Amino acid sequence: EIEYAEAHNIPLKINRETNYSKDKNVWHLSHEGLDLEDPANExxxxxxxxxxxxxSPENAPDKPTYxxxxxxxxxxxxxDGKKMKALEIVETLNKLGGENGIGLLDIVENRLVGMKSRGVYETPGGEILYKSHEMLETITLDKETQHYKKLIAQKYGELVYNGQWFTPLREALAAFVDETQKTVTGDVKVKxxxxxxxxxxxTSPYxxxxxxxxxxGDDGGAYNQKDAAGFINLFGLSTKVKALLDQKRDID
Structure with a gap:
């Protein structure tokens, strides 16, 4: 990051007319203040x-980019088959995403000190990477791991947002995430x-x-549809028993 900052100038388009509070780096650009302080303003x-x-999406090309x-x-x-370092990947996807109106986010944040703050973000490459990665996880993670990972994602995000990177909990959650990524290998094609x-x-080898x-279809595959009847009876047994007992109590 230091080498990138030394080698690149990151200019901000600020003038008296559009003097938003801006924070820009290779990953994103934020806009705050002025008319954006009122959540009612588009x-x-x-x-x-x-x-x-x-x-904006309205001004993006009518032809999709793959x-x-x-x-x-x-x-x-x-x-697209070309190996790249992390910085080059982000910069490439920023360009492709930006050209297609990708990565706009309008949110009201809950800040650490208690106030709410409205911000508009541009994160074209980041949105492509996050969504592509999530797509790959749908076929490479088992159900329980995939669902639980989503549960801890909010806590992980809170720790990072609140500046608690160097904490035992963040390190423990990171170890969990690292373990889940062992099979998240493959290709994701997005439009x-x-x-x-x-x-x-x-596609993924895992x-x-x-x-x-x-x-x-009923083609003699690994899934026997007749098994569903017994499963449904057992899975719904507790609900059925409760309903019968509730009905009995109402009658009595």
Whole structure:
């Protein structure tokens, strides 16, 4: 990060007319203040000079852009088959995402000191990476791990937001995440179109998706549809018993 800051100038388009409070780095650009302080005001995405990393979805091309991202153990390592370092990947996706109106976020944050603060963010490359990574996890993580990872994501985000990176809890959660990423390897093809990151195909050598098991057809596959009847009876037994007892108490 230090080498990047020394080698690159990060200019901000600030003048008296659009003097928003801005915070810009290679990952994102934030806009706060002025008319944005009132949550009732729509951000001026189409106003000349407001957006810096891209365009609004309305001004994005009518033709979609396809891009394929390769992940190794959860880490993006290549775009469209070309190996790249992390910085180059973010810069490349920032350009592609920005051109297609990707990565705009309008949120009211809950700050550490207790106040609420409204901010508008531009994170084109980040949104592509996050959504692509999540798509890959849908076929490489088992249900329990995938669901539990989402539960701790909010706590992890709070720790980072509150400046508690160097804490035992953050380190413990990071160890959990590292463990979950051992099989998150593969390619994710996405379609970028007018602010949307659309799934266009996922492949992984560690996929847990089996078409034979997932098939809805009765073709003698691994899933015997007759097994569903017994499962439903057992799975719903507690609900059935409660309903019967409630009905009995109402009658008596």
């Amino acid at each position: 951000p001026q995405y189409n106003k000349n000079g407001f957006l810096e990393l891209g365009v 891009v394929t991202i390769h992940f190794e153990k959860g880490v993006p390592t290549a775009i 970028l179109y007018k602010g949307n990151v659309i799934n266009a195909g996922i 996929t847990l998706y089996d078409e034979n098991v997932a098939s809805f």
